Amino acid sequence: MLVEREAELAASSRAVDSVLAGSGALVHIEGTPGSGRSALLERLRGLADDSGALVLSASGAASERTFRFGLARRLLRGLSEAARVEAATRPSTIDTAGDSATGDAPDVPVASSTADTPRDALPPAGEDADSQAGTVPISVLHSLHALLVRTSAVRPVVLVVDDLHFADDASLRCLVHLVARLRGMRVLIAAVLGAGREPERDRAALMHEFTAAAGHRLRPGPLSAAATGELVRARLDVDAEFAACCHELTGGNPRDLVRLLDQAVAHAVHTEPDPVAWLHELAGDDRRRRLAKELTAPAALVARSVVALGEHADPALVQQLSELDPVRYDDALRALEPWFEVRVDRIAAISPEVADDVLAVVDEQADAEDDLHLRAAELLHGHGRPPEAVADQLLLVNSALPDRGVLRLREAAAAVRPRVPETAARYLRRALLDLDPAGADRARLLAELGSVELAFDVGSAVRHITQAVPRLPGVRERAEVVAQLPLTAAGALPQVAELVQRVQGELGPPSDADGQLALRLEARTRYAALEDAATHPAAAARLGELGAGAGSAAERELRVVLLSAVTLSGRARAAEVAGMARELLEQEPANASTAVHSMLAYLPPLLLAAGAPEGLESWLGLAGENARQRGATGTEAVVAAERSLLLMSSGQLAPARSVALTAFELADPARNEAMVLPVCALGTVARRLRDPELADRVLQLPGAAHDLRLFATRRLLQSAMALQNGQPQSALAHVLDCGRRLEQSGWHGTAMYSWRPTAALLHHRLGARHAAAGLAEQELERARQWGAPAQLGLALRVLATVTGGSRGVRLLRESVQVLRTGTDELVLAQALTALGSALADRAPAESEALIAEGRLLAARCNAAPAEDGPEPHSAPNTAELTRAEEVVAGLAALGHTNQDIADELRISRRAVEKRLSAVYRKLGVDGRAGLAAAVRRRIPAERPVRGA
Structure with missing residues (x-):
């Protein structure tokens, strides 16, 4: 039919x-x-x-x-x-x-x-x-x-x-x-x-x-469900569900359908209480029974070969692996035809269910599986198939691998390492099982595994490298392995720092042959000592010894560690750090910084701390694009975190918040070294915005007690949130705890983790004016030594706040003057507003102009120009004015003529007049006389700063 x-x-x-x-x-x-x-x-x-x-x-x-x-x-x-x-x-x-x-x-x-x-x-x-x-x-x-x-x-x-x-x-x-x-x-x-x-x-x-x-x-295709139902009902009196089950089990294949119906009739399945369940069981039993009967030894061997080769099971390779002559091979293919699809390029089971049945039957008849996979590996290697296909066969071998098997696994690991280091590590771990535990070859392979794991599991990498190094026979060989360790690893664990120092001592003074190795080892030793205040003078002296220039990659790595030391300890000026860091930036290719433990994690923060962000945006853009192309998510997170810090350095808090969130979500919480910068960036944004949501995300993460950067970020953020909740005493305790730890480590600098301004303002608020003035004077002294506009301007404004009077006005004027040379418009806006408020009674006209300018700058940053102290302030409500009207109103409030505004904005004078008319109407003022006060009133003074 x-x-x-x-x-x-x-x-x-x-x-x-x-x-x-x-x-x-x-x-x-x-x-x-x-x-x-x-x-x-x-x-x-x-x-x-x-x-x-x-x-x-x-x-x-x-x-x-x-x-x-x-x-x-x-x-x-x-x-x-x-x-x-x-x-x-x-x-x-x-x-x-x-x-x-x-x-x-x-x-x-x-x-x-x-x-x-x-x-x-x-x-x-x-x-x-x-x-x-x-x-x-x-x-x-x-x-x-x-x-x-x-x-x-x-x-x-x-x-x-x-x-x-x-x-x-x-x-x-x-x-x-x-x-x-x-x-x-x-x-x-x-x-x-x-x-x-x-x-x-x-x-x-x-x-x-x-x-x-x-x-x-x-080309006869499979039968439709309707046609299957017609054939089923021609032989059995069943319902639509039974017919649909027959179609599902056979896929509409006429031969399989006839065979299933024959079995159903013979066993009277349609009379059972649950005929559909019986039909499923009958179909499975029938497949397995036919397989067991019809799979001859050659057919079973071919089936095993197909399963072993997987997606690489092309007919020629299957025949070679089965070791059958052409006649017996064709006989075997014919026997397998009901269950396997034979194409020009591949042999495969016709469905997952059939594949399971075939495997069950074949497994019962199979022996010497390890030999099959070993031969499959060599066959794939000999035919030029991808190294990972060869390695996947070797992973299935339970017995000891021969030397060539270990070699194949290492070749595959090298091939896949740039794309999927996790897979490369899996290959190397398998290879380790068959090497002498006490031999040098195992030590070398263990070190190789550790170098691969650096890309995704630094903890395991450090463990394997520290196990391998003592067993390596040569000093130089040991030094080469240790030099691969990330800087963070050398500073995180005392045993790693000791290992680095020991190998550095074994290597001895630099020579032409090992000079670069010596520099890399020195970089790791000095990084491990960053929190040791006693080592900071030597770091400054060593930086002086190196002189000008960027040098080799190893020398650049050492320089950036030394620059970090002098910046954190306050033993250099911002201009000096900026100059040397810029030399390093020009010599360090952005697309080479593809790992979280590279210079990428340390060089940009130095430039930002020194107030020299020029060129950093494009460099970070190239590094981020390269990381995306390589699929290096950890590096993407680091780049995004530094872009967030870059945006904050110019007062752009709303975009900084968005980018910091991106960095935080990209970072892997299981990798501490990859989380440091994203957490620091998000914590800094949360602190400046007083954003409880962001603060909770940062503070809920387990803290890394050994990393001082994370400790300082968490303490300063806890202080901000305590103050937000009306707990100034608790806020002060958090800040002072942060300060004690930083001072103990010799991190006296004001650039990266500045705690004194907040502590001074909190003391001032709580009535401890002497303590407030002492901290503010100390901060100003260190900020003058450092010389970066942002830190100096902030220090001047904080001291003015806790001092007051005529000296306070002088300090505020100096703060505004200094900050005009910097890049942080929000800090400048805060200083302008503070100076304008101080001059309200002495010089009302100047006061209104300063406050209007400050609020205009703050509007660009989507924040209010309040002090960066205990009392946060909110973003202005400018919904009534368009952006164009807001800009014109701000310039007019500063005293600019209509023609000046037209020239500044490159629009016609008529356009300026039309926008001002709209501003007067919306703000309810008669003209310029009331404009400055109206603009000032539009920004409430006591609402929390929020993010985008």
Whole structure:
């Protein structure tokens, strides 16, 4: 019963009719096993029989692939007999090659005697054994064609070939020759060619030539759910759910459906209480039973090879791994055909469920799996497959790997390390299992593993490197391994610092051969001592010894550590640090800083602390783009954190908040060294904005007690939040605790972790004016020594706040003057507002102008120009004015004429007048006389600063 094959049957009927009418044709039937392709071929044969045509048939056999002319002999034997009968009864039927039923004259020679038959033309079995498989004498091809012309002139001929993909090469060559010459003959050739069954390259051209000539192509696909239901209900009285289950289990494959229905009828499944459940169990049992029965030893070996090779299971590699000769290999493929799809480029199970069943049966028959995977690894390596494919085979080997297996794993680790270091580490860990625990080779491999783990698990990397170094035989070899450690690792664990110092001592003074190694070791030793106040004078002296210039990469790394030491300890001026840091920035390629432990983590903060951010934005942009292209998420997080700090250095708090959040979300909480900068950046933004939401995200993370940067960030943020909650005493305690720890470590500088301004303002608020003045004076002294505008301007304003009076005004004027040379517009806005407030009674006009300017600058930063002390302030409410009106109003409030404003904004004077008119109307003022006060009133003075 052929269902849903109307189109294919109609095409078959047309093909037979066309041949009866005198036009040769080729019908190509293809499809997956069980799709009904052989049934269609049989129906076409029946149509040809009914029409009176001479129907000859044969089927390819995998076991006869090496038997030359095997299929041709079986197929054309009947043609030979028919030709003999016709010659005996009608000897004059065909006189020349041109006497065909259609009157067309094929341009080929035709045999002139009845002795010229295929049996005479084809060499007997075993002849030409040394000939190439696909080579056919031209005389044989001409004789076959002549015989077909002569016979079809008397009676239509239909040649039916099943499983053409198993035909021997000589027979395939004969059929290709005949297919190309069907024009003018009453000959129909119909052949089934399995989908994707073309593994051999030397047959590809022949197969393509054959199929390209097809005038009719039949591709029976899976049955629809409706057609499946029709077939099910034809045999069983069941409901729609049962029929749908049959369709699901068979995928609409007709052969599988018939087989399932046979089993269902035999077991009367439809009468069970839960027939669908029984059907599932029956289908699984039937598959496994057929597998166990039909999977011969060669088939099981091929199946094991396919499973082992996975996505690399192309037919040629599978045959080599199975170690079967071509005949047994083809037999095995034929046995596996119901469960495996054989394509030109790959063999694979037809579904995950079938793959599970195959594996279950194969596992029962399998032995020597380790040997199979070892041979698969060598096979893939020999054929140039990716190193990771080779390594994946070796990971499945449970026994000890040979030396070449360890070598393959190391090769694969080197290949995948830039893209997926986690995978590289997995390969190396497997290789470690088979090396002598006390040998130098294991130590080297352990060090190699540690260097790979630096990219994603610094803790494990440090552990493996510290285990490996003492076992390495040479001093230089030990130094090279230790020099790979990140700077943070040297400072985090005392045992690592001791290891670095010991290896540095073993290496001795720098020489031409090991100078760069010595510099890298020195950088790590000095980084480990950053929190040791006693080492800071030596660091400053060493920086002086190095002199000007950036030098090699190793020297640049040492310089940035020394610059960090003098900046944190306040033993240099900002201009000196900025100059040396800029030299380093110019020499350090942004795209080379791709790891969180590189100079990327230390150089930008130095430039920001020194008030020299020029060129940093583009450098960070290149570093971030390179990190994105490489998929280095940890580096992206570091870059984003530093971009946030850069935005804060100019007072842009809203975008700084957004970028800091991005950095925080990109960073991996499991990697402490990758979290430091993102946490510090987000904590600094949260502190300046007094943002409880951001503060909670930072403070809920477990603190890293060994990292002073994180400690200081957390304490300062805790202070800000305590003050926000109305707890000034608690806020002061947090700040003073931070200060004590920083002072103990010798971090006296004002640039990076400034705590004295906040402590001074808190003391002032609580009435401890003497303590406030002392801290403020100390901060001003250190800020003058440092010389960066932002720190100096803030120190001047804080001292003015706690001092007051005429001195306070002088200090505020100096603060404004200093800050005008810096980049932080928000700090300048705060100083302008503070000075304007101090001058309210003494110089009202100047006071209003200063406050208006401060509020205009603050509006650009989306914040209020309040003091950076205990009392936070809110962003201005400017919803009533457009941005253009707000800018014009601010300039007018500062006393600029309409023409000045037009020139400044590069717009017409008329446009300025129109915007001012709108401002006067919205603010309810008559003109410029009340504009400054109105602009000042628009910004409330006592609301918390919030982020974007």
